[in-house]
Amino acid sequence: MRYRMEADYVEVRLLADRLREAGNVSLPGSFVPSGETLELVLPIMQGMLWRGGGAPFDWRLGEGRHGGFAMPLVGYLSPSGGLLVTAETRDDLELRVGKDSTGRCWANYLQTQSLGTLRYDRVARIYVTEPDIVSLAKTYRSKIIAQGNFKGWEEKIAERPALERLFGSLMCFAGYCQDELDYAKECEKLRQFGFDRALIYPARFNTYNNDILMGGLPPIHMSRQTVEQIKRLGYDLAPWSWLNEALDDNSGFVERIYRKSPDGNRIPHWAIDDQKWYWACTTFMEAFQQQANAGAFSDMTWDHFDVITCAANNECYALDHPAHAGRPLSRTEDREWIKKLLAAGQAGTRAVSSEGFNDAYSKEYDLGSVKAFPMFNQWPFWPIPLTMLVYHDSMIHSWWEMHSYNNPYFGRINGNNMYEYGGGRARIQAAMDALMGCPPDVFPFGAQYMWTGKGQETFAYRYRFEDPEVQFALREALPVARLHRKIGKQEMIHFRILSEDGNVQETAFADGTTIVANFSASIRGDIPGHDPLLGESWRQAQ
Structure with a gap:
């Protein structure tokens, strides 16, 4: 490793030829x-502060994913100073976090092989x-801005004025499966409730083969007439662009686009009942x-991708893929x-939105979950x-579609009992959204x-607008949407944990708006x- 002192940082370079x-x-x-004591700041989910509690563990976390890293940084805090480490080469990277039986804790990035070797120099800073947490975050922010890796809302909206409608919207998940509803009339109910902007998704499935069943039901498919009726309410609609993998339908097309492992085999990924999907190569997806x-989705006004920023790299x-004929394709x-x-x-x-908040694509997409x-x-x-x-002031961090305020079906506790994620907790989710x-x-x-x-057996469930949990x-959600209309494009300039138990927190935004949230039940x-x-x-304090 070669260390080089710069004005604002130390560069550490791993020399691959050695x-x-x-x-x-x-x-x-x-x-x-x-x-001194150590606190770790980790880029897991929306960010985590860890003071060393919990049982021993040793994690290797990839980019994105549920529980992977959202940004290639680690922060180390003590009472007298902070240290920020950033991975400048991030294409072949893992975050290692752990604790041993003596209580020693660690968090560091592992540079991993590319196509079987290290191949190229790796760099960290x-x-x-x-x-404090804000200083760590703003140091990273200044770095990415200086490197040209930041595109703010002002610039994005100048390029795509329709992005203005993101602010103050309700993220409205309508389910993967086709229902018996008149979706336009259901959206009218949302409008009457007070939501003048909404991001409705999915309207249809954009994938290689829609001949699938989920819980015994086909994919949702709103007609063009329905889509136009919903758009007239001032709402935006997106397809479910599910391109990272393809159903094995015995067609020549999907066989041709499958990603292959080093031994030449296709790579299994998703399964629903007896239906199996395999990873597809990204080189075919743009076209x-x-x-x-x-064609089929020309009436959509935004686009939502499945795990493309979450787990596809x-x-x-x-x-035999034309874009990398005769050679393997690297992660880079x-x-x-x-x-x-x-x-x-x-x-x-x-x-554009996608499952997973991943700042490798912050200039190309707008919402990550x-x-x-x-x-x-x-x-x-x-x-x-x-x-x-x-x-x-560049991206929105939303909930995973399965974790809506009223939907408790897919909650999970991290395997080592370190944190919990899920939905169906409307009050604390609303408080988190207001704070953020x-x-x-x-x-x-x-x-x-x-x-x-x-096994792989599934079932279907439904929500109706009139359900008590939906109404609640x-x-x-409504005051949170109104708050977002006001502050959604601004820089967050302040964050502080106000109580020893962590449950009361405060943020502030560039216009001076200050939010205080209480996550405890008392x-x-x-x-x-x-x-x-x-x-x-x-509460909005100002």
Whole structure:
């Protein structure tokens, strides 16, 4: 490793020609303060603060994914100083986080092999910061801006004026499955409730083969007439662009586009009942998406991709794919094809979202999902608004579609009992969205499928606008949407944990708007300088 002192940071370079056959290399390693306590700031979900609690564990986390890293950084905080480490080469990278039986904790990035060797130099940076979360976040923000890797809302909206409609919208998941509903009439109910903007998804499935069943039901398919009726309400609609994998339908087309492993085999991924999907190579997706947007999905006004920014970046060893004929495709090349796909999703004017918040694509897409519950009494990892301290004036961090305010079906506790994520907790989810300056998310009507817990067997469930849990969720969502209309394009400039137990937190935005949230179930009147705040609630302090 070669260390070089710059004005604002230390660069650490791993010289690949010296270690070409190495496996994983920690660059530069993990750090602890000398003689002081350590707090770790981790880019997991919306961001996590970890003070070392919990049982021993050793994680290797990939980019994106549910529980992977959203930004290639780690922060180390002590009472007297902060240290920020950034991975500057991130295409072949893992985040290692753990704790041993002695209580020693670590967090560091592992540079991994590309196409079987290290192949190219790897670079990291070390920055000294003030000892707080905001300083870590703003140091990273300044770095990416200086490198030209940041595109703010002002610039994005100048290129695609329709993005203005994102702010103040309800994220409205309508289920994967076709239901018996008149979707336009259901959307009229949302409008009457007070939502003058909404992001409705999915309207249809954009995939290689729609001849599938989920919980025994076909994919949702809103007619063009229905779509036009909903658009007249002022709402936006997106397809479900599911291109990262293809159903094995015995067709020559999907066989040709499958991603291949080093041994030449296709790579299994998703399964529903007896239907099986295999990874597709990204080099075919841009052209497919352009054709789809010009044809069957020309009436859509935004685009939502499945896991394309979450879990798709990988290698392909097929030698007969035209874009990498006779050679494997590296993750570095694969990333560029993903960027091309996201640009195709824009179709010149549209907002683009995807499962997974991943800042490798912050200039190409606009909304990324998956957040943890703000629960601080139970779990050692404390969610913090790290992604929005960096990107609030560039991207939206939404909930995973299965984690709407009213939908508790798909909750999970991390395997090592470090944090929890899910839906169906409208009040604390609304408080988190207000604190982060993000739009609310409700599943007000439609049909969805769910795993039964037996093999690959699934079943369908439904929500209706009139359901009590839907009505409750919409009431919690409406003021959050109105807040987002006001502050959604602004930089988040402040964050502070106000209570020792982590449950009371405060943020502020560029116009001075300050939000205080109480994530505990009890009224909190013990915060100096603040009026009592009801349990699981938020308040605009200014």
